[in-house]
Amino acid sequence: MDDHTVEPPHVWRDRLPSKYRDSGPRVVRAPVKEMTFVGGKFAPKMGAAGDEGPIADWWVYEDLHRPLTRLDTAVGYSRDDIRLEGITYEQMRPGSFSVPERLADMDVNHVQSALCFPTFPRFCGQTFTEAADRELGLLGVRAYNDWMVEEWCGPQARGRLIPLTLVPLWDAELAAAEVRRNAERGVRAVCFSEIPPHLGLPSIHTDYWDPFLRACDETGTVIAMHIGSSSKMPSTSPDAPAAVGSTITFANCCFSMVDWLMSGKFDRFPRLKIMYAEGQIGWIPYVLERAHVVWEENRAWGGVADKVLRPPAELFAEHIHGCFFDDAFGLRNLDAIGVGNVLYETDYPHSDSTWPRSKEVGESQMGHLAPDVVERIVRGNAIELLGLTGEGLWAGAAAGG
Incomplete structure (x- = not known):
């Protein structure tokens, strides 16, 4: 339920109208002048042709210059060799961007099917949301979705790659329309921001998102939120090393989960389902316990008495899924989370990924669980949530969506 694709250079080049070929997202090979990741902020600087410095492939779009980095695709490298450095496509594992090689790497890792988040658009498409040209931004979102459905998850994927699409977050009505457009071709998951106000967008406590939420509710589209999909990774200070933020990525x-539990949205949209990718699960029991205490004792003055009509734990059980790839503590406390609310992931090809040992890691952490419980965690829950075939495949792949 959480892998990643690194988009090949042709995604927007081949799909945007010709007038946007030179202004839409494109790849440029150039030196890396400087690159830091401190205090939760990634700050790369692109050099000019002829400048000294390591060479990388950069995505260029309006004022954005974003290099491919070793953190984008780290599998196959020793942990001690994974550093914050720019790379080219030739320096990454081909499974990062090529479907046949991805399926081969999934075979090595005993993974049948995978849902993949984007790289260049970032985890909820905020790259397009932050752009100035809204017309081009909308075309960029649609081009990505067409590539995701027709090529990445198309016939050559044989149903093993499951589509996850973007929406134009700057307009909830357009977002709803894009959800419906993709739902018509079998897509059952859409990216969203864990904390929209960090992107300068309204919170879920407003009515702004209602058209989008209604579309997801009516089409059975799961709202997938990845850590960092607010463009603000948790940290403690501007000078904290990246290791601090990496430790508290679940924050x-x-x-976000407390936001949703106290929003009243689940009572208004009863079929709505949300999931958290790469956040692990061990923190969930206490947050549910605390949310219940607040709802029981403080809901009157806390401003939720009239809109949160059921206990938070009940809302969680019906509407929320947590994803993990390495969380022995959470699995030891599975009863406090709920077997039906847990999904398995591998985070390929990132530095945290358990590839190619995901089966081994899973066995070591789930060895105490009954086989039917393990089956639900690693397969059954995802099949049910995403409406996959009984074999765990995406049915739309045969026709490319």
Whole structure:
């Protein structure tokens, strides 16, 4: 339920109208002048042709210059060799961007099917949301979705790659229309921000998102939120090393889940389902316990008495899924989370990924669980949530959506 694709250079080049070929997202090979990741902020600087410095492939779009980095695709490298450095496509594992090689790497890792988040658009398409040209931004979102459905998850994927699409977050009506457009071709999952106000967007406590939420509710489209999909990774200070933020990456998921539990949206949209990718699950029991205490004792003055009509734990059980790839503590406390609310992931090809040992890691952490429970965690829950075939495949792949 959480892998990643690194988009090949042709995604927007081949799909945008010709007048946008030179202004839409494109790849440029250039030196890396400087690159830091401190205090939760990624700050790369692109050099000019002829400048000294390591060469990388950069995505260029309006004022954005974003290099491919070793953190985008780290599988196959020793942990001690994974550093914050720019790379080219030739320096990454081909399974990062090529479907046949991805399926081969999935075979090595005992993975049948995978849902993949984007790289260049970032985890909820905020690259297009932050752009100035809204017309081009909308075309960029649609081009990505067409590539995701027709090529990445198309016939050559044989149903093993499951589509996850974007929406234009700057307009909830357009977002709803894009959800419906993709739902018509079998897509059952859409990216969203864990904390929209960090992107300068309204919170879920407003009515702004209602058209989008209604579309997801009516089409059975799961809202997928990845850590960092608010463009603000948790940290403690502007000078904290990246290791601090990496330790507390779950924090945004924690804040976001409380937002949703106290929003009243689940009572208004009863079929709505949300999931948190790469946030792990061990933190969930206490947050649910605390949310219940607040709802029981403080809901009157806390401003939720009239809109949160059921206990938070009940809302969680019906509407929320957490994803993990390495969380022995959470699995030891599975009863406090709920077997039906847990999904398995591998995070390929990122530095945290358990590839190619995901089966081994899973066996070591789930060895105490009954086989039918393991089956639900690693397969059954995802099949049910995403409406996959009984074999765990995406049915739309045969016709490319």
